[in-house]
Amino acid sequence: NAGVMQNPRHLVRRRGQEARLRCSPMKGHSHVYWYRQLPEEGLKFMVYLQKENIIDESGMPKERFSAEFPKEGPSILRIQQVVRGDSAAYFCASSFLDRVNYGYTFGSGTRLTVV
Amino acid sequence: AQTVTQSQPEMSVQEAETVTLSCTYDTSESNYYLFWYKQPPSRQMILVIRQEAYKQQNATENRFSVNFQKAAKSFSLKISDSQLGDTAMYFCAFMKPGNKLVFGAGTILRVKS
Numbered sequence: 079n080a081g082v083m084q085n086p087r088h089l090v091r092r093r094g095q096e097a098r099l100r101c102s103p104m105k106g107h108s109h110v111y112w113y114r115q116l117p118e119e120g121l122k123f124m125v126y127l128q129k130e131n132i133i134d135e136s137g138m139p140k141e142r143f144s145a146e147f148p149k150e151g152p153s154i155l156r157i158q159q160v161v162r163g164d165s166a167a168y169f170c171a172s173s174f175l176d177r178v179n180y181g182y183t184f185g186s187g188t189r190l191t192v193v
Numbered sequence: 194a195q196t197v198t199q200s201q202p203e204m205s206v207q208e209a210e211t212v213t214l215s216c217t218y219d220t221s222e223s224n225y226y227l228f229w230y231k232q233p234p235s236r237q238m239i240l241v242i243r244q245e246a247y248k249q250q251n252a253t254e255n256r257f258s259v260n261f262q263k264a265a266k267s268f269s270l271k272i273s274d275s276q277l278g279d280t281a282m283y284f285c286a287f288m289k290p291g292n293k294l295v296f297g298a299g300t301i302l303r304v305k306s
Contacts, residue, residue, distance in 0.1 A: 111293065111294075113294075113296075119298055119299075120197075120284055120296035120297055120299050121238075121294075121296045122296070123293045123294065123295070126293060134293065137293075167236060171238075181226075181228050181230075181243055181288075181294075182294065184230075184237070184238035184239075186235070186236060186237050187236050187237075187238075189236075
């Protein structure tokens with residue numbers, strides 16, 4: 079039973095390009111969470127999705143960032159027109175709804191570097 | 194809004210000794226959950242231990258235990274018989290039922306041989 083899979087592990091983008099980060103939840107998990115970790119900081123919540131629905135996007139920047147979790151396929155975090163301040167590690171986690179209080183299962187993260 | 198504070202940016206401990214990492218939180222909720230996560234250099238987030246606020250008994254997982262003081266809103270992690278593999282960043286986190294995790298800024302723990 080594979081864990082939460084994130085790819086790519088490392089992503090380098092030039093300023094102004096688009097970044098697409100992928101997350102495949104654990105088998106049977108239908109809830110996905112995205113977190114961002116800036117250097118020397120803890121993880122900050124970005125967005126919570128269920129299949130085809132955004133449940134809570136209170137942590138998402140208002141511009142350039144979007145997330146989806148389609149009926150088929152992985153969840154995607156998309157950052158348009160990246161800037162240097164977007165450089166961070168982006169973590170995805172997944173859970174069963176009724177097990178969420180047991181803590182999430184995290185992926186290994188995608189480290190985005192904007193040059 | 195809930196906040197989580199880890200007041201120790203860095204800690205060191207000798208191998209085989211015991212170390213305690215501090216965490217305090219602020220909430221008006223009465224029912225919630227607390228967690229400690231470990232992040233080694235590989236960057237993987239690993240759940241170490243979990244505590245339910247309605248349980249008075251402190252959680253333990255092998256060498257890891259917590260001291261949960263609900264009235265003081267304190268949730269410290271004790272690591273006994275420290276091992277080199279315990280070297281990592283440790284994050285304290287808070288969750289209301291059904292809601293998102295709120296993390297502290299983390300404590301870097303270095304275990305020395």
